[in-house]
Amino acid sequence: MSGRSSGGGTRLVPYLQVAPLALFTIAFVGIPIMTLLALSFWQTDGISIYREFTLENYRELFTSGLTYRLFYTTIKFALITLVATTIIGFTCSYFLVFHVRSLKWQIALLLVCTIPFWTSNVIRMISWIPFLGREGLFNRAIMSMGLTSEPLDFLLYSQFSVVLTYIHLYTLFMIVPIFNSMAKINPNIIEAARDAGASGWQILTTIIIPLSRTGIALGAIFVVTLVMGDFFVARVMSGGQAASVVSAMKNQIDNLFYPQAAAMAILLIVVVALLVSAILRVVDIRSELAK
Amino acid sequence: MSEQSRIDIRSVTKAFGAVKAVNNVDLTIDGGSYCCMIGPSGCGKTTLLRMIAGHEQPTSGTIRIGGEDVTHARTGSRGTALMFQNYALFPHLTLTDNVAFSLRVKGVAGDDRRRQAKEMLDRVQLGHLADRLPSELSGGQQQRVALARALITNPKVLLLDEPLSALDEFLRLRMRVELKRLQNELGITFIHVTHTQPEAIALADQVVVMDHGLIEQAASPRDIYNHPHSPYVARFMGGQNVLSGTVTGRDTEGRATVEGSGGIRYDVATEAAVETGQELRFSVRRDHIRRAEAASGHNSLSGTAINIEYQGTFVKVALDTGLREEFIIYMQDDAYFARPIEVGETVHAEWDAAQNHHLIGLNNSTGNPHED
Numbered sequence: 001m002s003g004r005s006s007g008g009g010t011r012l013v014p015y016l017q018v019a020p021l022a023l024f025t026i027a028f029v030g031i032p033i034m035t036l037l038a039l040s041f042w043q044t045d046g047i048s049i050y051r052e053f054t055l056e057n058y059r060e061l062f063t064s065g066l067t068y069r070l071f072y073t074t075i076k077f078a079l080i081t082l083v084a085t086t087i088i089g090f091t092c093s094y095f096l097v098f099h100v101r102s103l104k105w106q107i108a109l110l111l112v113c114t115i116p117f118w119t120s121n122v123i124r125m126i127s128w129i130p131f132l133g134r135e136g137l138f139n140r141a142i143m144s145m146g147l148t149s150e151p152l153d154f155l156l157y158s159q160f161s162v163v164l165t166y167i168h169l170y171t172l173f174m175i176v177p178i179f180n181s182m183a184k185i186n187p188n189i190i191e192a193a194r195d196a197g198a199s200g201w202q203i204l205t206t207i208i209i210p211l212s213r214t215g216i217a218l219g220a221i222f223v224v225t226l227v228m229g230d231f232f233v234a235r236v237m238s239g240g241q242a243a244s245v246v247s248a249m250k251n252q253i254d255n256l257f258y259p260q261a262a263a264m265a266i267l268l269i270v271v272v273a274l275l276v277s278a279i280l281r282v283v284d285i286r287s288e289l290a291k
Numbered sequence: 292m293s294e295q296s297r298i299d300i301r302s303v304t305k306a307f308g309a310v311k312a313v314n315n316v317d318l319t320i321d322g323g324s325y326c327c328m329i330g331p332s333g334c335g336k337t338t339l340l341r342m343i344a345g346h347e348q349p350t351s352g353t354i355r356i357g358g359e360d361v362t363h364a365r366t367g368s369r370g371t372a373l374m375f376q377n378y379a380l381f382p383h384l385t386l387t388d389n390v391a392f393s394l395r396v397k398g399v400a401g402d403d404r405r406r407q408a409k410e411m412l413d414r415v416q417l418g419h420l421a422d423r424l425p426s427e428l429s430g431g432q433q434q435r436v437a438l439a440r441a442l443i444t445n446p447k448v449l450l451l452d453e454p455l456s457a458l459d460e461f462l463r464l465r466m467r468v469e470l471k472r473l474q475n476e477l478g479i480t481f482i483h484v485t486h487t488q489p490e491a492i493a494l495a496d497q498v499v500v501m502d503h504g505l506i507e508q509a510a511s512p513r514d515i516y517n518h519p520h521s522p523y524v525a526r527f528m529g530g531q532n533v534l535s536g537t538v539t540g541r542d543t544e545g546r547a548t549v550e551g552s553g554g555i556r557y558d559v560a561t562e563a564a565v566e567t568g569q570e571l572r573f574s575v576r577r578d579h580i581r582r583a584e585a586a587s588g589h590n591s592l593s594g595t596a597i598n599i600e601y602q603g604t605f606v607k608v609a610l611d612t613g614l615r616e617e618f619i620i621y622m623q624d625d626a627y628f629a630r631p632i633e634v635g636e637t638v639h640a641e642w643d644a645a646q647n648h649h650l651i652g653l654n655n656s657t658g659n660p661h662e663d
Binding site for chain 2: 193210
């Protein structure tokens with residue numbers, strides 16, 4: 001009550017408290033997106049940009065079959081990666097939480113999972129090439145075992161190698177949040193389920209998976225946004241055969257078609273936002289985290 | 292029902308590495324009885340309970356429920372239901388789904404199991420909260436849900452792991468009454484682990500006092516209280532003073548004459564063979580001790596009053612008698628207030644020889660929780 005008497009000063013306090021984050025968000029998220037949005041409605045002739053309103057960039061975008069093919073490929077990569085990283089991430093976390101009983105070993109093994117992250121993404125990605133290539137380790141190994149007479153071509157510079165690299169790069173983003181929500185499950189709850197007569201499989205499906213869903217959803221958001229925003233892996237690992245949305249955008253930028261690239265970027269933001277909101281619709285992360 | 296829910300524990304040992312949490316225990320719990328297991332933390336009572344529930348496997352020995360060997364039977368298929376100390380409700384399921392969980396894993400159809408769960412919730416007076424999540428309930432309500440979830444499996448034996456320890460005093464007393472009523476109504480065996488003496492005395496048909504993985508005494512509450520087996524049981528259950536002395540001979544009535552510190556003579560009716568010269572321990576109920584005018588040197592003790600607590604119906608007077616333990620007298624409040632005692636005053640106490648209870652058991656520990 002005494003605060004009330006100081007009048008305007010009190011009313012300002014909450015605004016001052018949110019100001020740092022608000023300013024940061026406006027400067028580094030709001031302004032760039034507004035710029036992008038404005039740019040996507042301007043005209044260009046490939047040499048210079050004219051600040052005149054046009055819907056031409058979007059018309060071109062939506063009428064080109066290439067756009068749909070790009071989004072189809074990118075979303076396909078995202079979903080395959082999502083499924084694979086979820087299965088691997090869930091299994092690893094399950095092992096760490098429920099089979100490794102001592103906290104010391106749990107932390108040690110989780111750190112082992114992060115070891116690949118001590119080098120850069122590029123190095124981890126490139127290191128697949130000598131392994132998967134025509135003359136690579138894998139092909140030589142299976143040929144020397146007599147399993148095949150010809151080297152397998154699909155291993156490298158293919159959609160397979162792109163997805164494989166994504167899975168390798170992003171599984172940790174799945175393991176950590178799932179591990180986190182699984183570690184919060186009170187072991188007594190699992191005993192209570194067993195006491196009620198539930199089998200191991202029933203405990204998994206009725207208790208552990210529902211209670212890990214926050215972690216799965218958080219991991220899914222990481223993986224989907226990372227794959228949707230990638231162009232480097234798609235370009236290098238496919239040997240230029242598969243194009244992702246962002247790699248197409250990069251081509252446009254290289255050719256100085258900034259407004260077209262901006263329109264594509266806006267569409268990508270919308271699609272990613274829809275995917276993320278679909279994930280949030282399944283799991284209410286905010287209320288789960290508040291618990 | 293009673294034969295079906297009788298429990299026989301034979302030579303059961305549970306070792307965790309080199310530590311024997313439960314050490315070669317034999318115990319029979321009558322079907323349909325209320326059994327309380329009591330002891331300080333780390334005494335093995337919870338481990339024994341968990342072995343009956345099937346959450347731990349005995350290292351050796353057998354456990355029978357209703358005559359059937361369930362030592363290695365699967366948890367959830369041996370007719371037991373365990374109520375966990377922190378309730379362990381499923382946080383993502385509504386009360387109905389929590390209670391219906393065991394029916395769900397048995398494959399009972401949705402409508403049927405929800406109806407049964409609703410009935411069980413009504414029984415614990417929570418029917419109106421059926422669609423809430425556990426986190427929206429108070430501690431007492433969560434406990435009743437845990438009870439409903441355990442009972443819906445129609446267990447032969449209900450196991451309760453410190454069920455009242457998380458509740459406040461008022462709720463604890465109310466739940467205590469409710470548990471006893473429920474046990475009478477259902478007629479199944481309840482095994483209740485606790486570390487609170489009044490709880491065990493009030494509820495149990497059979498009290499099992501444990502220490503260091505061993506059963507010190509298993510008997511009715513009245514027996515435990517009036518005829519404790521060892522100094523440990525007497526101290527742990529409370530209400531007793533433990534004294535000791537050297538046997539010097541026998542009197543005409545066959546009682547052992549025991550000489551305590553300061554040359555005071557005690558007559559103790561022995562319950563086992565004793566030899567002259569050996570040390571003998573005995574207990575005296577605190578409420579059977581009178582105040583005397585002078586030291587008589589016979590079934591008596593004198594000391595300095597060091598603490599006086601008014602308890603409503605009686606007054607607790609603690610004396611320093613120069614022994615290791617305080618000597619405590621419970622005086623009727625009218626007797627006390629007729630002539631109140633000042634702290635620092637010398638007080639003489641005496642009692643009838645018949646109040647001396649020979650403690651046969653050797654466990655002389657104080658009953659404090661282990662430091663481990």
